[in-house]
Amino acid sequence: xxxxxxxxxxxxxxxxxxxxxxxxxxxxxxxxxxxxxxxxxxxxxxxxxxxxxxxxxxxxxxxxxxxxxxxxxxxxxxxxxxxxxxxxxxxxxxxxxxxxxxxxxxxxxxxxxxxxxxxxxxxxxxxxxxxxxxxxxxxxxxxxxxxxxxxxxxxxxxxxxxxxxxxxxxxxxxxxxxxxxxxxxxxxxxxxxxxxxxxxxxxxxxxxxxxxxxxxxxxxxxxxxxxxxxxxxxxxxxxxxxxxxxxxxxxxxxxxxxxxxxxxxxxxxxxxxxxxxxxxxxxxxxxxxxxxxxxxxxxxxxxxxxxxxxxxxxxxxxxxxxxxxxxxxxxxxxxxxxxxxxxxxx
Amino acid sequence: xxxxxxxxxxxxxxxxxxxxxxxxxxxxxxxxxxxxxxxxxxxxxxxxxxxxxxxxxxxxxxxxxxxxxxxxxxxxxxxxxxxxxxxxxxxxxxxxxxxxxxxxxxxxxxxxxxxxxxxxxxxxxxxxxxxxxxxxxxxxxxxxxxxxxxxxxxxxxxxxxxxxxxxxxxxxxxxxxxxxxxxxxxxxxxxxxxxxxxxxxxxxxxxxxxxxxxxxxxxxxxxxxxxxxxxxxxxxxxxxxxxxxxxxxxxxxxxxxxxxxxxxxxxxxxxxxxxxxxxxxxxx
Amino acid sequence: xxxxxxxxxxxxxxxxxxxxxxxxxxxxxxxxxxxxxxxxxxxxxxxxxxxxxxxxxxxxxxxxxxxxxxxxxxxxxxxxxxxxxxxxxxxxxxxxxxxxxxxxxxxxxxxxxxxxxxxxxxxxxxxxxxxxxxxxxxxxxxxxxxxxxxxxxxxxxxxxxxxxxxxxxxxxxxxxxxxxxxxxxxxxxxxxxxxxxxxxxxxxxxxxxxxxxxxxxxxxxxxxxxxxxxxxxxxxxxxxxxxxxxxxxxxxxxxxxxxxxxxxxxxxxxxxxxxxxxxxxxxxxxxxxxxxxxxxxxxxxxxxxxxx
Numbered sequence: 009x010x011x012x013x014x015x016x017x018x019x020x021x022x023x024x025x026x027x028x029x030x031x032x033x034x035x036x037x038x039x040x041x042x043x044x045x046x047x048x049x050x051x052x053x054x055x056x057x058x059x060x061x062x063x064x065x066x067x068x069x070x071x072x073x074x075x076x077x078x079x080x081x082x083x084x085x086x087x088x089x090x091x092x093x094x095x096x097x098x099x100x101x102x103x104x105x106x107x108x109x110x111x112x113x114x115x116x117x118x119x120x121x122x123x124x125x126x127x128x129x130x131x132x133x134x135x136x137x138x139x140x141x142x143x144x145x146x147x148x149x150x151x152x153x154x155x156x157x158x159x160x161x162x163x164x165x166x167x168x169x170x171x172x173x174x175x176x177x178x179x180x181x182x183x184x185x186x187x188x189x190x191x192x193x194x195x196x197x198x199x200x201x202x203x204x205x206x207x208x209x210x211x212x213x214x215x216x217x218x219x220x221x222x223x224x225x226x227x228x229x230x231x232x233x234x235x236x237x238x239x240x241x242x243x244x245x246x247x248x249x250x251x252x253x254x255x256x257x258x259x260x261x262x263x264x265x266x267x268x269x270x271x272x273x274x275x276x277x278x279x280x281x282x283x284x285x286x287x288x289x290x291x292x293x294x295x296x297x298x299x300x301x302x303x304x305x306x307x308x309x310x311x312x313x314x315x316x317x318x319x320x321x322x323x324x325x326x327x328x329x330x331x332x333x334x335x336x337x338x339x340x341x342x343x344x345x346x347x348x349x350x351x352x353x354x
Numbered sequence: 355x356x357x358x359x360x361x362x363x364x365x366x367x368x369x370x371x372x373x374x375x376x377x378x379x380x381x382x383x384x385x386x387x388x389x390x391x392x393x394x395x396x397x398x399x400x401x402x403x404x405x406x407x408x409x410x411x412x413x414x415x416x417x418x419x420x421x422x423x424x425x426x427x428x429x430x431x432x433x434x435x436x437x438x439x440x441x442x443x444x445x446x447x448x449x450x451x452x453x454x455x456x457x458x459x460x461x462x463x464x465x466x467x468x469x470x471x472x473x474x475x476x477x478x479x480x481x482x483x484x485x486x487x488x489x490x491x492x493x494x495x496x497x498x499x500x501x502x503x504x505x506x507x508x509x510x511x512x513x514x515x516x517x518x519x520x521x522x523x524x525x526x527x528x529x530x531x532x533x534x535x536x537x538x539x540x541x542x543x544x545x546x547x548x549x550x551x552x553x554x555x556x557x558x559x560x561x562x563x564x565x566x567x568x569x570x571x572x573x574x575x576x577x578x579x580x581x582x583x584x585x586x587x588x589x590x591x592x593x594x595x596x597x598x599x600x601x602x603x604x605x606x607x608x609x610x611x612x613x614x615x616x617x618x619x620x621x622x623x624x625x626x627x628x629x630x631x632x633x634x635x636x637x638x
Numbered sequence: 639x640x641x642x643x644x645x646x647x648x649x650x651x652x653x654x655x656x657x658x659x660x661x662x663x664x665x666x667x668x669x670x671x672x673x674x675x676x677x678x679x680x681x682x683x684x685x686x687x688x689x690x691x692x693x694x695x696x697x698x699x700x701x702x703x704x705x706x707x708x709x710x711x712x713x714x715x716x717x718x719x720x721x722x723x724x725x726x727x728x729x730x731x732x733x734x735x736x737x738x739x740x741x742x743x744x745x746x747x748x749x750x751x752x753x754x755x756x757x758x759x760x761x762x763x764x765x766x767x768x769x770x771x772x773x774x775x776x777x778x779x780x781x782x783x784x785x786x787x788x789x790x791x792x793x794x795x796x797x798x799x800x801x802x803x804x805x806x807x808x809x810x811x812x813x814x815x816x817x818x819x820x821x822x823x824x825x826x827x828x829x830x831x832x833x834x835x836x837x838x839x840x841x842x843x844x845x846x847x848x849x850x851x852x853x854x855x856x857x858x859x860x861x862x863x864x865x866x867x868x869x870x871x872x873x874x875x876x877x878x879x880x881x882x883x884x885x886x887x888x889x890x891x892x893x894x895x896x897x898x899x900x901x902x903x904x905x906x907x908x909x910x911x912x913x914x915x916x917x918x919x920x921x922x923x924x925x926x927x928x929x930x931x932x933x934x935x936x937x938x939x940x941x942x943x944x945x946x
Contacts, residue, residue, distance in 0.1 A: 013708055021712070033756030036838075045910050048838065049899040054852075059846075061885055066671045067877040078885075083887065097846045105826060105847060106679060107818030110810070111708055128912070144406070156713030179715050181795070181944065182766070188799045216882025221889060236674040257755045303827040327719065359726075413901045434909075443907035454852050455898035460824040460844040472907035477916045500824050502851035503681035516906070577834045 009077065009198075009206075010099075011117055013110040014193040017177040017186040020169060022118035031123060035092040050211075054090055057095030057286075058082050062098070068317050074206055076213035077121055080129030082220055084151055091126035094295045120165045129158020143222050148215045151266070155214030156207040160199070163206070167191075167198030361389045361424070363524055363555055368419035369563040371405060379405050381580040387557060388567040389523075392550055394569050394588070394628040398602040402449065403559040406576070407526045410557065411448040444473055447517030453483030453509035457501035462493070462512050465501060468522045469475070471515055491545065507538025514545065525549065527558040531565060543568050563603060566592060576600045665877075666865045666883050673858045678849045679824060692734035693818045697829030697916070699924035703931030704817035708934040711809045717798070719942040720805040726934065727812040736819040744801060748811045751825040752804045759803065760796035823847050828917055840907025860884045 009144030016024075063076030082092035096118040099145050103109040103117075110117060133154030140146040187194065193199035364387040372378040377404040387393055389409075395403040395453065408414045409421050412428040421428045423442055454546040459465040466487060470480040488494040491511050496554040501509060517525065530546070531539045547568065550556055558569050566573060566588040572589040575584035578601060584591055593595070597605045692700070707723070708901075714720050731741055769791030776788060806873070827844045831837065864880065864916050 012807055013814070014712060014807035016712075018709075018712055043906060045908065046896065047910075047920045048842050049845060050896045052458075052842045052847050053892045053896040053899070055842070056853045057889060058852040059858050059930065060852050060888050063669065063673055063854070063857065063879050064885055066881045067665055067667050067874050076885075081885070083778035093842075097843060101813070101846055101850065105823040106676065107811075107814040110711055111705055111814055112810075183795050183799050184765065185715055185802070188756070188764055188803065193758075193764070200726060212878045213882055213885060216879055217885040217889065220879075220883045220886035224886065225890060284725060340820070405665040408901070411905055413905060439909075440907055448902075448905040450898065450902055453900060455895055458845050458848055458899050458900045458902060460827050460848055464828075464844070464915060468903075468908075471913040471915065472909070474913075480915070498824075500848070500851075501820075502848060520906070531682055547756065561845075 009117075009121060009164060009202075010109045011113045011166060011170065012119065014113050015110075015170060015173070015187045016116055018112075018175060019110045020173065021116055021125070021290045022114075024119055024169075025213055028115040028118050028123075031092065032096060035089045039093060040087045049091050050086075051090070051097065054082060054086055054094035055101065057090075058098040059101060061213070064213070067214055074209040076155075076210050077125060079121055079125040079161060079162075079163070080133070080151075080155045080210065081214045081217055082153065083130040083158075084133055084214065085221070088126045088130040091130070092122050094098040095122035095126065119163045124165045125158045125162035128161035129154040132157040147222075148219050149217045152211040153214035155210035155212075159210040160202045160207050161200040164195060165204035167195035170198075172295050183286075245302050250262075289291035355432050358380050363387045363389050363424060364557075365422040365425075366406075366410075367422075369406075369409065369416040369421060370418035371414065371416050377578050382411070383580075384419070384578070385584045387524075387555065389555055390550075392556045392569060392571045394566055394573045395557065395576060396561060396563065396566070396573055396591075396603060398578055399555060400562060400576055401576040401601070402580045403561075403576055405605075407448065407528050407557065407559050410447060411526055412442060413448075417457060421478055437438060443519045444469075444480075445522055445632050446524045446526065447520060447522035449482060449510075449513055449517060449528060449530055450528045451532060453501075453506070453513050456513045456516070457509060458564070460500060462488075462496045462499050462504075462515075465512060465516045466519045473520070475560070475607060487515045490518070491515050497600060506533050506539075507535065507541065510538065510542060511545075520547075521563070522554070524555040524557070527556065529560055529562075530558060531560070531562060561603065562638075563592060563598075566624055571631070574602055574604075648783040652845050663865055666861055670858060670861050670865070670936045673854050677851060677854050677858070679818075680854070688799065692730070692816075692855050695820075695927050696918070696924040697825040698833060699920070699927045700821055701816055701826060701829050701833070703927055704813050706931055707935055708810050710711065710818040711806055711813065712937055713941045714806065714938060715802070717801055717805060718944050718945060719938045720802065720809055722941070723938055724805055724812060727809060727816055731816050731819070732813065734816065734820050736816065740815065740819050744782040744808065744812045744815050749804055749808045752807045753800070754802050756800035759800040760792045760793045762789070762796065763792045765793060765799045767793035768798070770794055771803060780912065797876065831914055837914050841912045846898070849892075849899075852895065853888055855890060857888055860887060894929070 024303060036047075036051075039051060058078050059083065062075055064076065066074055066076060077095075079091050079095045082094050088092070099114060099122065101116055103111050103114050133150045136150035136153050137147045137148075137307070158327040168191065171189065171194035173187040174190050177185040189197070210264055366386070367384050369380055370378055371380040379400070383402075383406065395406055397403045397513065401453065409416055409428075412421075412423075413420075414616045415428070415430060423446070426432060426438060428442075433442060438502060442478050459468060463484060464486045467480050470483055475483075480610065484497075485494075485505050488497055491514065493508065493511050493515060496508060501512060504512065508563070524548075525548075529540060534542065543565070546556060556569070559565075559566075560569070570588050573586060573588050575581060575591060575597065577583045583601060584597055594606070645885075701735075711720065711723050714723065728741075728745070739897060762769055770793055772789050772791040775789040776790070817826075824847075827840060827847065830840050830843070861884070864884075
């Protein structure tokens, strides 16, 4: 899921740094409050741990193997804010000291793997685990679901970052300058591999490592925030989903349906403007604030579609996708709750 | 420096300590450490000697009783006060059993600079001290190396250097020779000997009885019930076989002399050709 | 000591048993190999007297120069400026005596992987443009929501797009490698200190690097112990459980170390405020390096805009 240098244009990676800078300082300030003097060693060790987790090869049925990212595991064990710092540091060590992984793309990679992934995974875990006891099957299953959802949401965000490249950065003759694959290619490509393979590696590592630690370490206290009541977690989840809807268009896979009749990767401009015609004009005005930062890279200018069109399009599909994911999570939650009740009744 | 030798450096009175949710690992321990003294704390694994060192270094605080340094009780509040806190940290050095935990900086040089910089000394002063300390321990060539790439003996010496650079008057040593090869071990003992000759107070926790004659003028024995059961000169303590058997520092040992099998209490005071697995892990 | 059980005596053979299956070890060996390589990079020491001149340069200057040039490379659009950038980097790597085995991945693996990934981008269906070589004529029509293209062909535009991507990713990777290969991690961390990066962050990054070596060793030992004891393949589920237990064991070590390191820091007077050694002053050759890098970057950008 690492994006190397050269795939993202400055229009994407510079804003990513701008988004990550306050997130890093916020995360670090939160940890300072909870860990005081222990903060530095704890963050450093957690970062080293996150790095080592990425090195474990986990076999999969069929003779292949995969690596786990480990962000959700770190979030479950130490809390999501600790995961933000730890995984970011691990990625920084990889990029700077080992020379692999992107340096300009570091902030974007941190955004997907150290922010989107731990939070998506952790909220899913919290929501499904509810108030179940530390060693319950339900908690392990919730951790597995957290790992699966976390890595998939992160993959979608990565796909989205790559997929918007041909929309926002083209040379004067209209050829894409960076990752040439549009959303309708990049997002499904990331989604399929993660839904089918990588998600299960992440799920297995998250759940099994949690189970192992719960069994062997009776004094293990999970992230302090894990004690907060579920309703608050639910509210935060809703909030996060809203934010994610704006940041990572999860539903672009589904949204391809709206563009029926267009060729792969490109949407026909009049088709898009027809769609946009149905939208309230206020929304259009709002989204016209969103313009490509470098005028020289006039997005889709060659094709006749404006940034506004793209931005609106982007938001619609995101809402659809997020709705779908939220529905799945809620159904899962229902199922889990019922099973818990059955367990208790039995 | 902490005043003239012979003065009471540490006073431990009726100390009881337990880790949260566990039975006490020190139970009513009292003793004093005098300036310039070489004291060894011995006991089997889990007897609480390492914990006791942590208490002396003001890293843990007793549940009952008190620990005082130069007459001043070591409490969390006292250690946060200036000048007492920083002065205590500068005067008392703690050599951890795990060099990996103690060496947390990317380079040997940074490692030595850490303590002095915390004391707020000037950069030039810090650099001068680093140079002198590295030369003293004959490890100047390691200055730009990463601790991760050093041998166990080198790590121990760098860890010791990171304490000496602060010019401490007391050193607390937790199993200083564990895991070192014989050559590194004797080198370390030589250095400690020289430091003692310069007036440093040494408090060593160990379960290696072979070291006692080299390390200590006085020995304190902790039982497996976490109490202090003996306090005296090394020769006297080592001669007390019943005591050592009782605290599990030596064991009844059977071996063959020709066809004859016999059993006798056995202690590893001199090099012994038998191999014993003592399980050198530390739960305490 | 009690008597040894029968099966522990020398020469005892287990009843039944399995024959070794080396294939079962492939995964373990691969992981061990990766861990060993990472460790070797972390604890690598000075490279001797005949190391290239770039190694002696100030790590800050190198860091700024490399990152600056990577940023420049992400702005380049023309094939020629990108090729020049890559060529210069490789020439410099050779001059700096970067070992061949480290250079090889950048020369072969990165461009190949990048090219494979960019293969579809050469086609008209992704990049548009007029066909150069028609690969496939279809009947057209529609598949679900997608309209199928009538021809699939390699286009000039496609080749340009793909070539640009391959060159740019390779140039960026080569620059990052040049930095990593000529600067020990410890020096790089020292370099970060004076670039306005907060000291606490530098300290944490440095400690992460330091304990990465320790944790990697534990993980390596776990894998070695496993390799030494495993005879035949165990099922995928048990493999997974083993890996998870390994991750769990590493986490335990992580927590224990974090606690101990905290004590070690407090014991030496740490109260929460990070103070680090002041890095050495900039020297003339460091400014020179920066100036050269800036000039090269500017020249590349100007060349790029001229050609566009």
